[in-house]
Amino acid sequence: MRIPFGTISITDRSKHLINMILKSNRVSSGRYVREFEKKFAELIGAKESVAVSSGTDAIVLALAVLYDFGAKRGDEIIVPALSFAATGNAVLQAGFRPVFVDINRESLNIDPLKIETAITENTKAIIAVHLMGKPADIDAIKAIAKKYKLYLIEDAAEAHGAIYKGKNIGTLGDMAAYSLYVAHIISTVEGGIITTDKSEFAEVLRSLRSHGRACKCESCVLNTSSAYCAKRFQYGDNADIRFIFERIGFSSKMNELEAAIGIGNLDLYDEILNRRRKNLYSLMGRFKQFSSCLTTIKKEAYEEIGPHAFPIIIKESVKFTRSQLVNFLETKGIDSRNLFSSMPTQCPGFNFLGYKQGMFPEAEYIGDNGIHIGIHQDLKDEDMDYIIDVIKDFLVA
Numbered sequence: 001m002r003i004p005f006g007t008i009s010i011t012d013r014s015k016h017l018i019n020m021i022l023k024s025n026r027v028s029s030g031r032y033v034r035e036f037e038k039k040f041a042e043l044i045g046a047k048e049s050v051a052v053s054s055g056t057d058a059i060v061l062a063l064a065v066l067y068d069f070g071a072k073r074g075d076e077i078i079v080p081a082l083s084f085a086a087t088g089n090a091v092l093q094a095g096f097r098p099v100f101v102d103i104n105r106e107s108l109n110i111d112p113l114k115i116e117t118a119i120t121e122n123t124k125a126i127i128a129v130h131l132m133g134k135p136a137d138i139d140a141i142k143a144i145a146k147k148y149k150l151y152l153i154e155d156a157a158e159a160h161g162a163i164y165k166g167k168n169i170g171t172l173g174d175m176a177a178y179s180l181y182v183a184h185i186i187s188t189v190e191g192g193i194i195t196t197d198k199s200e201f202a203e204v205l206r207s208l209r210s211h212g213r214a215c216k217c218e219s220c221v222l223n224t225s226s227a228y229c230a231k232r233f234q235y236g237d238n239a240d241i242r243f244i245f246e247r248i249g250f251s252s253k254m255n256e257l258e259a260a261i262g263i264g265n266l267d268l269y270d271e272i273l274n275r276r277r278k279n280l281y282s283l284m285g286r287f288k289q290f291s292s293c294l295t296t297i298k299k300e301a302y303e304e305i306g307p308h309a310f311p312i313i314i315k316e317s318v319k320f321t322r323s324q325l326v327n328f329l330e331t332k333g334i335d336s337r338n339l340f341s342s343m344p345t346q347c348p349g350f351n352f353l354g355y356k357q358g359m360f361p362e363a364e365y366i367g368d369n370g371i372h373i374g375i376h377q378d379l380k381d382e383d384m385d386y387i388i389d390v391i392k393d394f395l396v397a
């Protein structure tokens, strides 16, 4: 038996589109990227979506938008201490300073009670990460964002399909950043997408992903001087608007081949989501029997968890180590990954920020004692039974 960590569904429709795109020679960002964006926005229930080349870039660009709305380089962004390193990296790549806040060990998400003491006059935004698809405590975070006039950006990389109090994750803040990497429910192989209801943010995002260009509308891209564009009007008829750079930008476009994979994946969305959710909730329910040794996240009545992966946390009281559990799973064919680490104190790349071990005890605990395993769409009920049996065997051994 093998329980691999991840999978990707590449549909016949995607293969057909890829062939057509290759034959047409129009492979860089174009009509299929637009189609994917439109469909993704509809799925999430957001007015706009902007596709980019990774989930990390989705966060970077969402943050870089804030320079057009009053932020200055070096301003501070509140980030949970526990996330995939991409969240912290993105803040630095965008030119801001991450200010880390510990998490709640039960939810794995930022602890709203610890946010206010981290806010200074330089704070511009809070990034709420919905780790392992578990919705962050958005009402509490939003109240703080409102009180201090901060932007709220969702890191929804792992939260495809998650719902909070009747609303889709991805519609709860000013912008939301998704990863479309292979591990995720909707995938373009590599890729990311930002959703927002604010067209003024979407316009800046489209400029940012294309080097900060003044305009990326159809008439400007084709440089057809007869066509009307407000930007062209602003810079004058003689200007080549493709070479006017209004802001410091990035090279972060999605291409047509990636969009074709994503469009095919969207056709399967309900099927993938339902299978993954069934797998996740089946493991969560049956994990209660292990509660003296192992825990996982809980589902509140007002939420649906985005079924990204299954987190397992080893309790303090046990007599075995994480490596022993991981090795046992491995010998039984079950792939696992360590859960993420405390970015500021367990990821050496962040050392220069000066945080010291012990400052984020909850995140550090997960960094030392957490793992996650796959619950993807290629896994069936019998695979979930097998996982439970293997863990039972490990705990009685």
Ligand SMILES: Cc1ncc(COP(=O)(O)O)c(C=O)c1O
Pocket (backbone or CB within 6 Å): 054, 055, 056, 057, 083, 084, 086, 087, 129, 131, 155, 157, 158, 178, 179, 180, 181, 183, 191, 192
């Ligand atoms: C929480 C979180 N944020 C950001 C990212 C970055 O996404 P990507 O790998 O597409 O750059 C990931 C990756 O899966 C993630 O898990």
